[in-house]
Amino acid sequence: MKYNLRNFKNALWKSLKQGITPRKLALTRSLGIVLGLFPVLGTTTLLCLAAALLLRLNIPLIQLVNYLAAPLQLILIVPFIKMGSALFGLRTFPYSSEQFIAMLRHDFWQVVREAGYALAIATGMWGLFSIPIFFLLFFAGRWIFQKWTTDHRELKSQ
Numbered sequence: 047m048k049y050n051l052r053n054f055k056n057a058l059w060k061s062l063k064q065g066i067t068p069r070k071l072a073l074t075r076s077l078g079i080v081l082g083l084f085p086v087l088g089t090t091t092l093l094c095l096a097a098a099l100l101l102r103l104n105i106p107l108i109q110l111v112n113y114l115a116a117p118l119q120l121i122l123i124v125p126f127i128k129m130g131s132a133l134f135g136l137r138t139f140p141y142s143s144e145q146f147i148a149m150l151r152h153d154f155w156q157v158v159r160e161a162g163y164a165l166a167i168a169t170g171m172w173g174l175f176s177i178p179i180f181f182l183l184f185f186a187g188r189w190i191f192q193k194w195t196t197d198h199r200e201l202k203s204q
Contacts, residue, residue: 066104068195072187074103078111080180085123085168090116123168126175130167138164 066074081093094112098105131138138160141149149157 068191069188070103071107071191072184073101074098074108075111075187076180076183077101077103078108079115079183080176082112082115083119083122083172083176083179085119085126085172086165087119090119122172126168126171127164130171133171134167136167138167 077097078094081097082090084090084093090112091109094108095105097103098108127138130136146157
């Protein structure tokens, strides 16, 4: 499937025509984005699946939104680590590229421990940002989808 704005709008419109309410559509989109930004690579698909099953949301739609958020997830991992380090006064991964390569050769498990520590800090920052971002996306999305469905119904009745 080719990803562009028209195909995405068509997917949203088909979901509305199948009976998904603007509220559920906004919830699906907001959770897909917020969970799609979770800083641990490879976990977002399962997180979105679990959320969709628990809340009875449209699974293909939440996964589509999740996949569309993937580039932003990659971009935000390092800023989350840096913000968390600054906020909590921690030093994470203070190595040059040469030191990092030497550590990989000599003490691989130390690298894994320190990378895990950095990801834990990133996850904490994601947790702080995800709640307000979710509500902002949800309420804005609900308003937009409600207006969108009202406008489409008015056009069809004319």
